[in-house]
Amino acid sequence: MDSTDYDDGYLPSSVRQAVKIVIAGPLGVGKTTLITSLSEIEPVRTEELMTEAGTGVDHVDATKTTTTVAMDFGRLTLNSQRVMYLFGTPGQQRFFPMWRHLVHGALGALALVDTRRLEESFDVLGYLEDLDVPFAVAINSFPGAPAYDVELLRSALDLLPQTPVVVCDARDRTSSAHALIALVNYLYTAAQEVPA
Template sequence: MDSKTSDPAAGPRSGPLPGTPLRRTVRDASKIVIVGGFGVGKTTMVGSVSEIRPLSTEEVMTKAGVGIDDPSQVAHKSTTTVAFDFGRITLNAQRVLYLFGAPGQERFWFLWDQLFSGSLGAVVLVDTRRLEDSFYCLDRLEAHGMPFVVAVNRFAGPRPPIERVRDALSLPDGIPLVDCDARARESSKTVLITLVRHLARLQDPTAFEEIAP
């Protein structure tokens, strides 16, 4: 589910996404990182919400990953991110977000420190079928002191109540936890707005006051 090309429900793209030039009025850019386990939907989220054609470093999965990557819960997945995904979304006339989707496989975790550098905050994308894959992400973000929100990407299968997910992840009440569908632009946009508002509450309450709902 980490890639639109490997997600049948997302549907094929008919061609390149239209590019959206950066506005002349933009004065400030912020970096957001999307992290999560292998195949949880990070590439899909970046692709669904980015206003530009996302830069993706996906490669076809081969036999070299057998015994290293665990595709048991994402049997349809044929590609995997080997560096990062990159996209952009405009918040208002002066501010944009640059989105970086981190690779989920353990063998690429060494890249995370570079992606975290200069980041304003993070989205932890989780799959309720594999919540344990999120523990390392949460530990790393807490170790870096980076603010984050958690988004539950609802796949087929059991749909436990959101508060049960909070309990399972031992998330404090102050960390926002939301449902989402990483394939849907409006849903992914809501996750990012939730993060930005969380950051505003933690820092300067007036910093993002013109963000559209």
């Protein structure tokens, strides 16, 4: 086998720049799933079994048995010189203080939303605003979840007119990539508008 065809998981020596993006959202919204669908390496996951201690505190689908307790991490090569690092936040509010460290140095965040539990996204979006992190919103399509017009969701979430809102399926790589592209386009446009 030719050595240039071998992928050992390490970055090629040509990489000169890393870009950090945060994937945020409430518990059970699909952050780990989205990172897994995009990452070219086996993602680092800090999932643990949910316990009875979370009953009445952590509101999720009864089929969810694990939860992220620190972060998820994935990598996506953009070109021969640039990579994107994806950091997934834990979803429970009690872990929000950790977010300050996770968003440090990030260009922006992709906030995942579940229309079945829209109200759980308010604290997440507010916290991203408090941390001054530019973000796009991705409505994760769950089977059986109500579908709403994007502009209606924008109004319900009290988003600024320029905040991108896209619909995605976090299980699907192409769909997840389109959501990430919406965020990157937004960040690029915002950077072009900043006076030199």
